[in-house]
Amino acid sequence: ILNVEQSPQSLHVQEGDSTNFTCSFPSSNFYALHWYRWETAKSPEALFVMTLNGDEKKKGRISATLNTKEGYSYLYIKGSQPEDSATYLCALNSGGSNYKLTFGKGTLLTVNP
Amino acid sequence: DTGVSQNPRHKITKRGQNVTFRCDPISEHNRLYWYRQTLGQGPEFLTYFQNEAQLEKSRLLSDRFSAERPKGSFSTLEIQRTEQGDSAMYLCASSPSPLGEYQETQYFGPGTRLLVL
Numbered sequence: 655i656l657n658v659e660q661s662p663q664s665l666h667v668q669e670g671d672s673t674n675f676t677c678s679f680p681s682s683n684f685y686a687l688h689w690y691r692w693e694t695a696k697s698p699e700a701l702f703v704m705t706l707n708g709d710e711k712k713k714g715r716i717s718a719t720l721n722t723k724e725g726y727s728y729l730y731i732k733g734s735q736p737e738d739s740a741t742y743l744c745a746l747n748s749g750g751s752n753y754k755l756t757f758g759k760g761t762l763l764t765v766n767p
Numbered sequence: 768d769t770g771v772s773q774n775p776r777h778k779i780t781k782r783g784q785n786v787t788f789r790c791d792p793i794s795e796h797n798r799l800y801w802y803r804q805t806l807g808q809g810p811e812f813l814t815y816f817q818n819e820a821q822l823e824k825s826r827l828l829s830d831r832f833s834a835e836r837p838k839g840s841f842s843t844l845e846i847q848r849t850e851q852g853d854s855a856m857y858l859c860a861s862s863p864s865p866l867g868e869y870q871e872t873q874y875f876g877p878g879t880r881l882l883v884l
Contacts (some may be wrong), residue, residue, distance in 0.1 A: 658809070686870040697770060698810075698858070698875040705870045743809060747870070752823040753798065753862070755873060757809030 656683055658746050660758035667734050668766050674730045675761040677744030681725035686747040688755060689718055689729055693740040701729075701742075734765040769793060771876035773859050779882045780849055787845045788879045792861030799842050800873060801834060803827065804856040813857075816842060817864070849883045856880050 659678045667673050679687065686705045692698040702711045707722040715732045731738055741762045745755035772791045780786050792799050797818055802810035813832070814824045818839035828834075831849075836842040846853055857880075860873040 660809075688872070690875070695877070697877045700872045700874065703870045703872055745809075752812075752815045753871070754800065754812040754815060754823070755802075755810075757802075757811070759807065759809045 656680060656746060656748055656756045658744060658756050658758040660742075660744055660761050662761060663759065664762040664764070666764045666766065669734060669736060671734050671765075672730065672732045673734055673763065674728050675742055675763075677727045677729070677758055679725050679727075679744075679746045680748075681722055683748035684722045684725070684746065685749045687720060687727050688745040688747065689727070690743040690745065691740045692743060692760070698743065731763070734763070736765045736767050739763055739765045771859055771861055771874050773857075773876035773879050775879060776877060777880050777882075779884065781884050782849060782851060784849055785845065785847045786849055786881065787843055788857055788859075788881075790842045790844070790859030790861075790876060792841070792859070793874055795863070796861035796874070797839070797864040798862045798873075799836055800860045800862075801842070801844055802858040802860065804858060804878075805854075810856075810858055813844075846881075849881075851883050854881055854883045 689701040690698040704720040709720040717730045720727045741760040743760045745757045799816040801813040804810045816836040831847045834844045856878045858878045860875045862873045
């Protein structure tokens, strides 16, 4: 059973603060790492797909890094806004014929105005 | 909106009843997935279709669960004789099948939240 861990479980920040979350995974089972943002009552929204060690991706104020050798990824949000409030999920694709994703439990971010 | 759609969005049922959920994937996406999220957990894989063929089923999918994807378009997930432990968010996702499959994005629907009383 693959273990994808996310920390912290939840986070409260003030508007304007920068923040980051961690996703750790077994490095021996790595094919790709996905980050999703899931707002209440909406569909999970794909943020990044990362495959290469040392990869860095950016989308507006959100960025992510990847270390496949040690098995972790960081998601950063610069200057948090209330609309960033959501659950952030990471998911590992570990190969195999079904391309399934193994998700962490998520980090619930609340940005207070 | 051309995203993945799911119906119904919410379903309340009594224990022992049968329920059926529908997923309409993004047009021309060959792969379709069902996941389930229970309270405090991340989504967990249930089953996967490549076109109309169901290629894998998780051990989470008991005999009471059945999924179909006739003609490789929409999919249905049926739960027979529902139990309280079936209460969860059922998510559907679809993806195309280009080269480099392990990095392709899975596009999710908003889910169907099931409550079994």
